[in-house]
Amino acid sequence: MEDKIAIIGLGYVGLPLAVEFAKKYQVIGFDINVQRVEDLRLANDKTLEVNKTDLNKVLSDSNTKGLFLTNEAKEIESANIFIVTVPTPVDKNHKPILTPLIESSITVGKVLKKGDIVIYESTVYPGVTEDECVPILEKNSGLKFNKDFYCGYSPERINPGDKNRTITKIKKVTSGSTPEIGERVNQLYASIITAGTHLAPSIKVAEAAKVIENAQRDINIAFVNELAKIFNKLEIDTHAVLEAAGTKWNFLPFKPGLVGGHCIGVDPYYLAQKAQEVGYHPEILLAGRRLNDSMGEYVATQVLKLMVKNDIDVKNAKVLMLGITFKENCPDIRNSKAVDVYNTLKSFNMQVDVFDSWASVKEVKEKLNIDLILKTENQKYDAIIHTVSHKQFIDLKLDTLKNTKCVVYDVKGTLNIKDVDARL
Numbered sequence: 001m002e003d004k005i006a007i008i009g010l011g012y013v014g015l016p017l018a019v020e021f022a023k024k025y026q027v028i029g030f031d032i033n034v035q036r037v038e039d040l041r042l043a044n045d046k047t048l049e050v051n052k053t054d055l056n057k058v059l060s061d062s063n064t065k066g067l068f069l070t071n072e073a074k075e076i077e078s079a080n081i082f083i084v085t086v087p088t089p090v091d092k093n094h095k096p097i098l099t100p101l102i103e104s105s106i107t108v109g110k111v112l113k114k115g116d117i118v119i120y121e122s123t124v125y126p127g128v129t130e131d132e133c134v135p136i137l138e139k140n141s142g143l144k145f146n147k148d149f150y151c152g153y154s155p156e157r158i159n160p161g162d163k164n165r166t167i168t169k170i171k172k173v174t175s176g177s178t179p180e181i182g183e184r185v186n187q188l189y190a191s192i193i194t195a196g197t198h199l200a201p202s203i204k205v206a207e208a209a210k211v212i213e214n215a216q217r218d219i220n221i222a223f224v225n226e227l228a229k230i231f232n233k234l235e236i237d238t239h240a241v242l243e244a245a246g247t248k249w250n251f252l253p254f255k256p257g258l259v260g261g262h263c264i265g266v267d268p269y270y271l272a273q274k275a276q277e278v279g280y281h282p283e284i285l286l287a288g289r290r291l292n293d294s295m296g297e298y299v300a301t302q303v304l305k306l307m308v309k310n311d312i313d314v315k316n317a318k319v320l321m322l323g324i325t326f327k328e329n330c331p332d333i334r335n336s337k338a339v340d341v342y343n344t345l346k347s348f349n350m351q352v353d354v355f356d357s358w359a360s361v362k363e364v365k366e367k368l369n370i371d372l373i374l375k376t377e378n379q380k381y382d383a384i385i386h387t388v389s390h391k392q393f394i395d396l397k398l399d400t401l402k403n404t405k406c407v408v409y410d411v412k413g414t415l416n417i418k419d420v421d422a423r424l
Contacts, residue, residue: 002064003188006030006079009105010040012262013121014085016049020192022058022067025362029069030076030107037071046360047158048331052171055405077111081188085121085156089335094269094289096125098132105133105252109140112149117176119152119185123267124186125274126208129153130177151177152185153203155210156423160261161330171195215285220254221264222288225295228256228424232302239413239423251403256424257412258337258387259292260326265335278299296340299411299424303341303383304348306407306422312382317350320381320401323388324356324364324372328412331358336409337385339368342412353379358390376401386410386420 003025007018010031018029031037039046043055060066068075076082086100101122108118118137120129134145143149157170172193176182186199228238238256245251259265268285275282307314307349324338345352353373356364361372373379376396380403386393389412398408398419407413410423417423 002026003081004079005081005083006024008078008082008084009086010036010186011027011085011087012047012049012160012386013047015040015047017083018067018156019050019054020167020351022065023066023077024191027067027167028076028079029067030073031071032217034071040069046331073107073111078339080113080115081117081119082108083119083121088122088124088270089262090266090269096273098128101128101133102136106140107157109137112137112141112143114143114148116149117152117181117185118149119154121154121156123155123210123270124207125211125270126204127274129203129207134164146177150181151203152187153206154185154275155206160332161327163288168192168194172197173200173206173209174198175200175203177203194390200225210301211267211271214264215271218259218264218292219284219288220252221257221259222291224254225256225291249313255413256341258295260335260337261332262334265337296337297344299385299409302422303385303409304388307383307410310405310407312407315349317382318380319345319350319352319383319385320376320379321352321354322384322386322393322396323390324354324368324370325359325388328389329358331360331390333359333364333367341385341387342370346412356388356390358393382406388412389414
């Protein structure tokens, strides 16, 4: 029997995966967001991960391959492989929110049949698949794990906005609940991932591998963010220091910045949660998180000091923020730390305009309560903050936007140093 795949969740992770599988298999793309499904049926992907041409190519009713989209759970019943790609965020206290994963497991459990395989891609702490999801699948299906149905775990490695390292060009970690299922899951992904696969010895190993990928990056960025704070007090250019140190062959090329998004700013909390459950208090993990979470307020404070130093009246000052998404050339605003810069500036009664042609005006208003400006022409500002390195900002004529005493602060360190007054 030919495999028929159901992808549960059609966001930044699920949609690109569904499109790649649909080039070789029959794929059912399921999402509870009715508007999302309607948009995708018209080949419109607001995440910009899949272009209209590629999406149209796989939107097919072929009996051998293609992508069928639905928000009706009953329509995924004909699949024999279910891949869950829903988000796993944290709450305001940084506790993991497993609700989307639990609800997806209930949905899949209700249509699960003997011989089916459920593969999870959502980032979790070690043990979630087998300890949290499997019991839900068993309860809702009436089937027995590793007898009637099986599971796998293959952590997502999508890099939003990256058009070079696309899904097929990033090596994929795979795993299964039995050695045989591990091999089958590995072969399934190997059929579309040109970069190759790595079969982990267990689901827990694969889960742990994913969560430490982003935790490692988070800690490294926290280190250079701390360096930036130290060098700022010493009146030394951090980027110049990193450039000099980078001439050594084994120096890691990390840069200071705002750490947001759905992975790096979230995943360490998942590992920390599990560590605390087994009686260990993670020090480095949480220290890195605290430092990185403080950077938005730090940037705003540095801008404030720069304005005072240049005799700019802070109260009612007009400030332009260039960028609100969590990273460059990407519309994703999830967990964006640029918001912290905005909120801190507003607390000093400044008038803050935010310009970001990548972000959705509607989504930014609904989720962040920020009104984006649609253009910067004919505006003059007392301070300009380059928060996100969108490619459009490279050629922006900053001089035309400056008041007499305007200061420019470059968070990303990518603008011409001659055009800025300070950088992180």
